[in-house]
Amino acid sequence: MLSNDIIQHHNEKLQAEHQFKLTYLTELLDRKGIDIQTIIDKIKAFQVAIPSWALGTGGTRFGRFPNGGEPRNLEEKIEDVGLIHQLNRSSNSISLHIPWDIPSDANAIKQLLKANDLTIDSVNSNTFQDQKDQPYSYKFGSLSHSKSEVRDLAIQHNIQCIEYGKMLDSKVLTVWLADGSNFPGQSHLRGAYQRTNDSLSSIYKSMPDDWTMLIEYKPYEPHFYSMVIPDWGTSYSLCQNIGKNAQVLVDLGHHLPNTNIEQIVGRLMHFGRLGGFHFNGSMYGDDDLTTGSIKPYQFFLIFNELVDGMQDPSVKNPPLAWMIDASHNTKDPIEDLLQSVNAILTTYAKALLVDRVALVDAQENNDVLRAEELLRDTFLTDARALVAEASRQVGGAIDPIAAFRSAKIRESLVEKRGFSVATGL
Ligand code: LRH
Ligand code: MN
Ligand code: MN
Numbered sequence: 001m002l003s004n005d006i007i008q009h010h011n012e013k014l015q016a017e018h019q020f021k022l023t024y025l026t027e028l029l030d031r032k033g034i035d036i037q038t039i040i041d042k043i044k045a046f047q048v049a050i051p052s053w054a055l056g057t058g059g060t061r062f063g064r065f066p067n068g069g070e071p072r073n074l075e076e077k078i079e080d081v082g083l084i085h086q087l088n089r090s091s092n093s094i095s096l097h098i099p100w101d102i103p104s105d106a107n108a109i110k111q112l113l114k115a116n117d118l119t120i121d122s123v124n125s126n127t128f129q130d131q132k133d134q135p136y137s138y139k140f141g142s143l144s145h146s147k148s149e150v151r152d153l154a155i156q157h158n159i160q161c162i163e164y165g166k167m168l169d170s171k172v173l174t175v176w177l178a179d180g181s182n183f184p185g186q187s188h189l190r191g192a193y194q195r196t197n198d199s200l201s202s203i204y205k206s207m208p209d210d211w212t213m214l215i216e217y218k219p220y221e222p223h224f225y226s227m228v229i230p231d232w233g234t235s236y237s238l239c240q241n242i243g244k245n246a247q248v249l250v251d252l253g254h255h256l257p258n259t260n261i262e263q264i265v266g267r268l269m270h271f272g273r274l275g276g277f278h279f280n281g282s283m284y285g286d287d288d289l290t291t292g293s294i295k296p297y298q299f300f301l302i303f304n305e306l307v308d309g310m311q312d313p314s315v316k317n318p319p320l321a322w323m324i325d326a327s328h329n330t331k332d333p334i335e336d337l338l339q340s341v342n343a344i345l346t347t348y349a350k351a352l353l354v355d356r357v358a359l360v361d362a363q364e365n366n367d368v369l370r371a372e373e374l375l376r377d378t379f380l381t382d383a384r385a386l387v388a389e390a391s392r393q394v395g396g397a398i399d400p401i402a403a404f405r406s407a408k409i410r411e412s413l414v415e416k417r418g419f420s421v422a423t424g425l
Contacts, residue, residue, distance in 0.1 A: 001079075001082065001083075001086065001115075001116070002083060002086050002087070002407065002409070004395065006403065006407050007086070007087070007395065007396065007397050007403060010397055010398070010399070010402065010403040010406060010407075011392055011397060011398050014398040014399060014402075015398070018385060018388055018389070018392070018398050021382075021384075021385040021388075022036075022385045022386075022388075022389055024385075025382075025383075025385050025386065028381075029353070032353075032355070034353060036386070039349060039352050039353065039386055040386055040389055040390045040393065041390075042348075042352055043090075043345055043348065043349055043352075043386060043387055043390035044089070044090075044390045044393065044394055046090065046322070046344075046345060046348055047090055047091065047092045047093065047322070048090060048091055048279070048322045048323065048324060048340075048341050048344055048345075049091070049093040049094065049095050049121035049122070049321070049322060049323040049324070050081045050084060050091050050093070050094055050095070050323075050324060050337055051094070051095045051097070051124075051323060051324065051325055052074065052077045052081075052094055052095060052096050052097060052100065052101045053097050053100060053422075054324060054325070054326055054327065054328065054333060054337060055070065055071050055077050055080045055081070055333050055334070055337075055422050056070045056071070056333060056421060056422025057070065057328060057329060057333060057421070057422075058288065058326075058327025058328050058329045058333075059327075059329045060329065064329070064421075065329070065330075066419070066421050067332065067410070067414070068413075068414040068417070068418065068419040068420065069410055069411075069413030069414035069415075069416070069417050069418075069420065070333070070413075070417065070420045070421050070422040071417070071420070071422050072417055072420045072422070074096075074101045074102075074103060074109065075108075075109070075112055076417065077094065077101065077422065078094060078109070078112050078113060078116055078118065079112075079116065080333075080334060080413075081093075081094045081116070081118055082115075082116030082117065082118060083334065083404075083409065084334060084337055084338060084341070084400075085116065085117060085118060086117075086396070087338060087396060087397050087400035087403055087404060088338060088341055088342070088391055088396050088397065088400045089390075089391050089394040089395060089396035090341050090345060090390075090391070090396070091337070091341055092117060092118055092119065093118055093119045093120060093121035094113075094118055094119075094120060094121060095120070095121040095122045095123070095124060095174070095323055096120060096122075096123050096124065096164070096165075096168075096170075097124045097126055098123060098124065098125060098126060098157075098160070098161045098164055099126060099131060100126070102164070103164060103167065103168060106167040106168060109168060110168060110169070113168075119169065120165070120168040120169060120170040121170065121172065121321065121323060122165075122170060122172035122173065122174045122214065122276075122321060122323070123161045123162070123164055123165035123168075123170050123172070123173055123174070124161070124173075124174045124175075124176070125157055125158045125161045125173065125174070125175055126157075127142030127143065127154045127157060127158075127177070127178065127179075128142075128176075128178035128222065134153070135149075135153065136149055136150045136153050137150075138150070138154070138178075141179040141180075141187075141192070141228075142154035142177065142178070142179055143155065143158075143175075143177055143179060143195070143196050143199035143200060144177070144179040144187075144192040144193075144195045144196040144199070144228045145179070145195070146187075146191075146195075151195060151199050154199065155199050155202055155203055158173065158175065158203040158206075159203060159206045161173055162203075162206060162207055162208075162211070165211075166208070171208075171210060171211050171212065172211065172212050172213075172214060172276070172321055173203070173207060173211065173212075173213050173214070174213075174214040174216060174249060174276070175200065175203070175213065175214065175215055175216065176216040176218065176249075176251075177196065177216075177227075177228055177229050178222050178223070178227075179192065179196065179223075179227070179228040179229075180222070180223025180225070180226050180227035180228050180230075181223055181225050181226050182223050182224055182225050183225055184225060186225070187226065189226060192228045193228060193234070196228050196229070196238070197238055197241055197242070200213070200215070200238060200242050200246070201241070201242050201243075204242045204243050204245070204246060207245070209245070211245060212245050212246075212247055212275055212318070212321070213242070213243075213245060213246045213247070214246075214247055214248075214249040214275045214276050214321065215229065215235045215238055215239055215246060215247070215248060215249060215275075216229070216235070216249040216251055216254070216278070217229045217230060217231050217232055217234060217235040217248070217249075217251075217254060218230065218251065218254040218286065219231060219254060219255065219256050219285075220285065221285070221286055232248055232250070232264050232267075232268065235248040235249070236248050236268065236271065236273055239273050240273075246275075247273055247274065247275020247276065247318065248268050248273050248274055248275055249275055249276045249277070249278065249321075250264065250265060250268070250274065250276070250277055250278070251277075251278035251280070251286075251325055252277070252278065252279060252280050252281070252282060252291070252299075252302075253278075253280045253281070253282035253285060253286040253287055253288055253289075253325075254278075254285075254286060255282075255285075256285070257284065257285075261298065261302050262298070262301040262302045262304070262305040263305075265302055265305045265306060265309070266305045266308075266309065268317075269305070269306075269309035269315050269317045270309075270315065272315070272316045272317045272318070273317075274309075274317050274320060275318065275320065275321060276320055276321030276322065276323065277320060277321070277322050277323065278323055278324070278325035279291040279322070279323065279324045279325065279326070279340060279344055280324065280325050280326040280340075281293040281294045281295070281326070282294060282295075288325065288326045288327035289326065290326060290328075290331070290336055290339055290340050290343065291324065291326065291340040291343045291344055292340075292343030292344070292346075292347060293343070296343075296347070296379075297379060299343070299347050300347050300350055300351065300375075300378075300379045301375070303347045303348055303350070303351035304351045304354055304375060306320070306351065307348070307351040307352060307354070308354075308356065311356070322344070324337060324340050324341070324344075326340060332410055334404060334409070334410070335401050335404060335405075338400045338401050338404065339401060342384075342387060342400070342401075345387040345390070346383050346384055346386075346387050349383040349386045349387060350378050350379060350381060350383045351378075353378045353381060353383065354374065354375065354378045355374055355378075358370075358374055359371055359374050359375070362374060
């Protein structure tokens with residue numbers, strides 16, 4: 001844990017410049033009839049979960065270049081997320097990937113979470129890797145496998161994840177299925193779908209009533225000819241078949257280039273089936289880059305759609321689970337996560353500033369240019385001071401990355417943990 005004095009001292013140094021920017025924004029928004037504190041309060045309430053597997057340095061199959069000081073176990077992963085949350089006050093939960101993060105002593109983990117002001121977000125199952133001494137292999141699939149004994153093994157693993165989740169007060173099981181085929185003819189496409197549907201249904205039956213099952217889709221990788229759940233339509237249809245607490249999870253990098261993700265978001269909210277988000281940035285596909293680093297305007301349009309749906313009382317979509325799902329191969333993982341959360345909050349803030357009454361009016365009257373300009377004007381507004389102020393008001397840093405650097409946190413983690421490498425992808 002950081003001493004609060006460090007954050008306060010950091011804030012004092014930045015306060016004058018921060019206030020200058022905030023005063024300008026206050027007046028700008030006031031002229032538009034927007035109360036700045038209302039927006040700041042919404043930013044404060046927005047919390048983004050950190051996945052336990054993003055605290056180590058990522059890489060590709062060609063190499064990985066860690067800088068040391070990475071968490072060596074679940075306890076240290078929780079400590080890292082606690083640090084992030086202390087700095088930005090916007091990351092109050094951690095998602096676990098089983099079996100990368102088996103909680104050996106649930107009570108001790110719960111106490112540690114409490115001490116760090118954190119909760120467990122989702123538990124994520126893993127049937128994309130074979131574990132040591134596993135009786136059957138997932139080489140040819142898991143929940144969709146042609147053999148019932150392999151499907152049963154994968155079903156049992158997911159049920160085990162629910163059990164771990166219950167011990168730690170989670171209420172969300174996220175299923176990302178790596179199943180698919182690499183060559184035409186390898187797999188019976190309709191059969192694989194039906195088997196997946198049946199396997200997910202039996203996992204769902206083992207889930208408590210107040211839990212949600214999030215079903216994530218991905219167009220390719222690890223399989224390159226077909227994935228069993230390649231797109232939102234497949235996820236959506238599975239959710240429809242399985243039950244009301246099954247929801248679609250959108251991972252931003254799980255789309256082919258130029259997909260209109262904002263429209264997918266709008267559709268799913270319209271159906272009340274959008275359950276959660278995995279934030280990241282993407283140039284080609286599942287690159288897991290920093291959120292907002294490649295297509296910030298598209299990211300804004302996605303948030304615009306989300307905010308529009310969340311503010312519309314006619315939309316009956318449950319509250320969403322927000323999580324970062326990124327890999328950091330050239331940046332410090334904690335710095336990259338702070339940068340991602342900042343990009344998410346800044347973009348959310350901008351979406352909150354959109355004049356929705358004027359936008360609907362322009363749309364109704366087919367004033368294409370005005371509608372587009374309303375969005376562009378908001379996108380081009382510098383909303384960073386709103387996020388900084390939200391953090392400051394609840395004891396976080398005005399500039400969390402600068403605070404992380406000036407407090408030499410990575411250096412002290414390296415000193416404490418040595419050249420350690422975290423588990424994950
Ligand atoms: C798959 C994925 C999924 C996994 C995570 C490690 O590409 O996005 O969410 O659980 O990466
Ligand atoms: Mn994901
Ligand atoms: Mn992914």
